[in-house]
Amino acid sequence: MSRFFYIRMALTNLKKNRQTYFPYLLTCILTICMFFIFQVLAYNDGLNHMGGGKDMAVILGTGSYIIGIFAVIFLYYTNSFLIKQRKKELGLYCILGLEKKHVARILAWETIMTYLFCMILGIISGFVLGKLVFLVLLKLVNLKVSLSFGLAPKALLSSMTLFLCIFGLNLVTNIFHVRMVNPIELLRGGNKGEKIPKVSWWLALVSVICLGSGYYIAIVTQNPMEAFAKFFLAVILVIVGTYALFTAGSIALLRVLKNNKKFFYKPKNFIAVSGMVYRMKQNAVGLANICILSTMVLVMIAGSVSLYVSQEKTIRYRFPHDLQVNKLESVEQIAGIDRILEEMTADSKVSVADEFYFSYQDIYTYKEDGKYVNANEGMYGNYVTMDSVQQSSFTIIPLEDYNRIEQKQVSLMDDEVLVFSIKDSVKGNVLQIGEEEFRIQEKLETSILGKKDPYAIFDENILIVKDKEAGERICRAAGLQPEVNGWTLEWNCDIDGKKDDCVDFSYAFVDRVHNEISSGYVDSMYTSLSGWYISFGGILFIGIFLGILFVMAAVLIIYYKQVSEGYEDHERFLIMQKVGMSHDEVRSSIRKQVSMVFFLPLIVAVIHVMFAFPMISRLLVMFNLTDIRLEFICTCVTVVVFALVYSLVYMRTAKVYYRLVR
C-alpha cells in the first residue's frame, strides 16, 4: 500500500466527520491563537523596557500558563469524546482487513494534518487578532506609548511545542484506544444502556458537606487576608461538591421523579425523564463541567470588571490627597514646598486647594486583652502579611496641629485623647496602651485626615494628644523609644484642573520636590495612576480573555453533548413515531428534555456566584475596593449577559439536535 493511501484515507475521514471535527478544529485554532497572543505580549521587548511593563509581562505570562494548562486538559477531553464517537468507523476498518498498525498510521496522518492546519490558521489569526488585542490592551492600561506587535520567535516556538505535545498526547491516547479493543467491540461502539444507578447517599452526603462548608467559608470569612488564604480551599470544596451534587443529586432527583407515577406517566415527562436516566453518569459529569466553567467565567469577569470600573475610586483610597510629601524633618522644608507650589501654579492652569501639614508619629500595636501592646516592628509600605492585618496602627498628632488644620479650639488634659478610628475599632471610653490608660474625650466622626471605612484591611487609627510630650508618653507605654522614630511632618494638598494638566503638573512637582527638598518622600495620585492602570487593566484583560476561553469550552461541551445525543436519539424517536407519536409531540418532548438538562448548570452556577459574592468582595478589599453596591451591579450585569449568551448557545445547539433527531 502506498503512503498516499493513508493520507487519502485520513483526508476523507476528516471530511466525513466534519460535523464533529469542525468545532474541535475551531477550538484548537482559537486556543492556539490565544496562547500565541499572550506569549507574544509577554515576550514583547517594548513592554519590558517601559515603566510598569515588567509587571504587565508577568501578568500576561501567568495568563498564558493558565491558557496552556487549560488547553491540555480541554483538548484532551474533547479528543477522547471524538474518538469514542468514531469507534464504529475504526472497528469497520479492522473488519475490512486493516491491521491495527495501519489504523494507527491513518490516525497519525490525521493528527499531523490537523496539527498543521490548526497551527497555521492559529498563528495567522493570532497575528492578525493580536494586533487588535494589543491596541485594546494598551487602551485598557492607558498607555500612550506606541509599541509594535511583532512575531516573536520565542512565542512561536513555545506555541508550536506546547500544541505538538498536546496533539501527540491525543494521538497516543487514540492509538491506545484502538489497540485495547477488538473489532467487534469497536463496531458496537459506546451505546450500551446504562442502568439507573442506585442513589449513593454517601456521595449525596459528600456533596452537601462540601458545598455547605464551601459556602460557609465564603460567607463567614470576614478578614480579607483570611479570605485570600481560604479562597482556594473554598473553590476546591465547591468543585468537588458540584461534581457530587450532579452525580448523586441528579440520580436522586430523577428517582423521585420516576417514582411519582402521576408525574412520570405524562407524555413529555415520560420521555424526558427516561432519556435523562439513560445517560445519567455522562450527563452528570458534563453538566458539572459546564456548571464549573460557567461559575469560573462569572466570578472572573465580575471580579475584574468591578476592579476596573472602580479603579479611580480605589486609587483615591490609597491617596486621599493628590499630592503628598511625608517624613519631612522641618517646617523650613514645608516652606520650600510651598515656594515650589507657588512658582508652579503661577504659570499653570492647575489650582491648589486644601493644603495642610502636621507632625506625627506612627506606632504599631497588637491588641491583647483589650490592651494595645508590643509595638516592635513597624509596617512600611503595602506589605501585606497575616501579621500586619492583625496589627492596629496609631498615628499620633499633637493637638496644636489638629486645631490648626481643622480650625478648632479643642483643649485636652495630659491623659486625654481624641480618636479617629477608620474601622471604628476602638471601643469604650478608655484607651489602654501598655500599662497606661488614656481617657477618650471624643471619638471623631469626620476628619480631613482620613475617611472611615468599615471594610478597610488595616486597623488604622488617629490619636490627637495634648502635645508632643503626651505623644511620647504613649510611645513609651507601647514599648517604643520615641527618640528612635522621632516626629516627622506630613504635607498634603489637592489640585484642581483638567486631568492631563494635573498629570503634567504632578510629574513636574514630584520631580522638583525630589531634587530640591533634601529629605522626605514625595508621591502623588496622578503619577501613580499609570501603575494602577497597568495592574487593573492587565487583570481585566486576562479576566476577559480567560472568560472567553472558558465560555468557548462550555459552548463546545454543550455542542458535543447535543450532537452525540442527537445521533443516539435519532433511532429512538423513529421508534416512538412508529408507535404513534406525532411530530409535535416529538418536538415538545425534545424541548423539555434539552432545556431541563441545560438550564440546570446555569442555575447552580448562579447560586455558586451568589454565595461566592461575599468572599469575592472581601478579596477585592485587598485591592482597596470596598464599594459593595458597585460590585453587586457589576456581578448582576455579568450574570445577565452570560445568561443571554448561554441561552443563545442553547437555542443554536437545540436546533442542531433537532435536525439530527428528525
Place this chain on the structure above:
Amino acid sequence: MSLLEVHNLKKIYTTRFGGNQVQALSDVSFTVDQGEYVAIMGESGSGKTTLLNIVASLDKATSGHVVLDGMDLSKIKDKEISTFRRKNLGFVFQDFNLLDTFSIQDNIFLPLVLARKPFEEMKKRLDPIAKQLGITDILQKYPYEVSGGQKQRAAVARALITSPKLILADEPTGALDSKASMRLLNIFSELNQAGQTILMVTHSTQAASHAGRIMFIKDGIVFNQIYRGSMSNDELYSKISSTLTVLATGGASDE
C-alpha cells in the same frame, strides 16, 4: 364483514432528482375480514414491506386506497394520523423496536402514556396481557437485560395494550431462534382464536403455516392465495413450500 380493504394499491419510488423510478407495488387489491389471520409472503424486494408500511400509514401510496374499518387512510389529516395509528393499529417489528431508555413495562405503556391514560388503568390493562405472554417477571427489567424472545413478546404486549383493531407484524420471527419463534407463533394463534385480526409479513414458511390464509406477492401484485380450510399446520406447510417452489421456478413472468 371486512375490516381492511386494499384497492388497487400502487407505489412508485422516485429517486430524489426524479431520475430512476422503481415500482414497488403495481396493483394490489385484497380484503381482510374481522378475526382473520393473514400472512403475506414473497421474496426480498417483492414489495411486501412497502405494502405493510402503507397499511400502517407510515408511508403513502402513489395511487389506490386503504380502508380500515370503513375509514379511508388517505383522507386522514397528517395531524391526526399518529393518533389514528395509536388507537387502531398494533405493531410487531422484526428488530423489536423496544427503547433502551425504558424498562419493559414502560415500553409497553408507551402508547397508553401518549394517549394520556392514568397509571392505574395502564396497570389494569397490562396485568392480563403480561400473564398471557409470560413476561410478568421481566416487567421491571430493561431491554438489554432480556432475551430476544422475551423482547419480542414485550413488543407484542405493547401492540396489544391499546386493543387495536388490527395487528401488523413485520417478520416477527426474523430475529428469533426456533424455540422462541414457535412460542411467538403459538401466541399469535391464541390471540387469533380469541378474535384478534392479524396481518403478518414473513418469508418464513413455518411462520406462514400458522396463518389462516397466505397471500403471495411477486413483482408488485398478489400472485396467489392459499386458504387453510381444514388443513393442519403441517399440511399447510407443505402446500406453502410447493407454492413457493412454483413461484421461484415457473411462475416468473420475466424468466
